[in-house]
Amino acid sequence: MSVRLEQARTIQQQGALSLRDALGELSKDALTTIRKNASVKNVSKLNREQLVDALVEQLPQSLSDELPTLLAMMDEERVTLLEHAAAKNGLVALGEGWTELMTQYWQELGLLFKRTSDQREVMAMPVELIPVVKQQLSKLDRKHIALNTTYLAVVKGMIYYYGALTHEQVGDMTARYPMFEQLQAPYMHIIINYRHYRADLGLNESMVHHYAIPDPSLIVREQSKREDLSFASFTVHQLQQAGKPHFTDRTEAHRLLVEALMQQFKLPQFEATVVADQSEFGIRAGLQLQELMEYVRRELQLNDDHLQQLLPRLIIMFNNTPQWCLKGYCSAQLSKDAQAVKSEEPAKPPVQLGRNDVCYCGSGKKYKKCCMNKHY
Template structure:
């Protein structure tokens, strides 16, 4: 676990350095691609550190002591041979990326996310550059030939199993925020039915972490990449011994495991509608703003902090509008599944919780929960918006 965490840190450093270098040079780092692309030609252009990363990612033994030039030549031989084994850790998504480039003769003008391109490049499989004057991604000829020799039917069931493991893992950490390694293994096995060899799952998970960049390994397990106060979430979860983890269904977790998933609760949608009623703003921008609010709430932000965040993006001119925002924030907070609460929303843990349909109708009357103490804010308590007034004289009015 420690070694893998160090790999993640090192990769983040290299990506930051690359982005800074691109900024300093106006992004002029695109080499010319000659297709068919020579693997040797690409590798000799890399630094010793980048070659070492490829060697480490592909678990190639016996070449670590070689000098840069010799290491590059050794990798030319090893990378095509390592491809069949690497595919056993893939899901259908990564296979299809390579297939689409392979069927185009080894070059594609469809660009992918920087992180995902970095994943393939750091395994010696794909390289970005300019081809015919346009940004492109190319597969070295040696890798292309190795890929074309593979039989998809030999991997179909493996891809399906790996995809399910990955989605369950992403879904669990989307809702719980953090899980110990033992908790994660037990839950994935419970939902997937079997994990087979534990080391096989870990191999699949490590590759998925580096490709999807949605979760992060830590000293005790794994956490959602959006979780910013890991220690506090761990302490809060451990202090709530009377609460078990929320029992999600398989379908809920598989849905939450999809890239870019957002749990758009009725309160989330109502907040988006409120913003659009009061501002000239697109649905996409309003939805993105509310989604950011949800991330802050899951990290334990007070309603006053969430309101301050919103004020950074839009002007709130009067008290009535402020009250409307605070009411929406309260409803969103109470209806959001929270990492502190092991996947429950405050509404679900409230003794007086009501059906979702009623909550939608009575959103303006929603109780405010103090996100620090997790207690209901009374009318005579200080208003969580930070005004210094009593709640009944401010946002509850």
């Protein structure tokens, strides 16, 4: 009996996935993608069946050569998944939050394929690749993977505060933090590779942006109008926090709005927080004060009197929330800078304010003691 037949029988007995079975179900295009990603040479003219044979023969060695480069772009999540697969006969159960994009990512690398085992979906590593992956993981410096993980969180934090950045601007931002000089792969390669795995970061040929922005060029265009204004500075820790899933910067202004919604309108804390979170996102993304008021009016079905009661808190929220078009600053910060140079013409109030309401300019003073008399 040949060595290959013996190996195939062993695989079948163990219930593990063979490379031939994994590849045999794929289309020619899918096989070609794997071939290109693994840099398998001299097989571009083969038909589908011949390409399967060639990949079964050559993929383990090709992946052994390519894995160091691939691993240098990965974060802790992906490396840990590979470790688990290699340690558990190639099988990893799919967790809650698993997406088809993740399945596609691993299949296109030729490393993991979706299968059903014991009536549950798993990702399966072909048994021929397990020793290859184990060998390369044993050589891996996990400090570099931890740095990649930090870097990706920081990039997502940048996008939380800035909305959109050109690739060059991302590079400039990266250079602010000396720790990222130790990255083992080019910064855009790390970002692009991550975007193939997760869709919580927007990416096109020239920009990295918030995934919810349909046209990030509008944000970049608005930012470019403020040539004399540098991007707001944040620490690595601040950006890491902002890069976490579902993060909202719940500042004192956010707390005050939640408090008003609970006390004045008897909203449960959860509902009040949702309204404040949505308000924060809207302001960050460019919602103007009048639009914010209309959103809150519709959401809570408020009449004009009730909206006026809430207006001071909305103004505080609006003035103290960082905005994408302001390069991560909030309007109150820029108002203070403008006051420092004593601009000649004060801005008009955006809405009708009462004498005792908090002033729209962000000073924190009552309207009657601040900008009210400037308009008479």
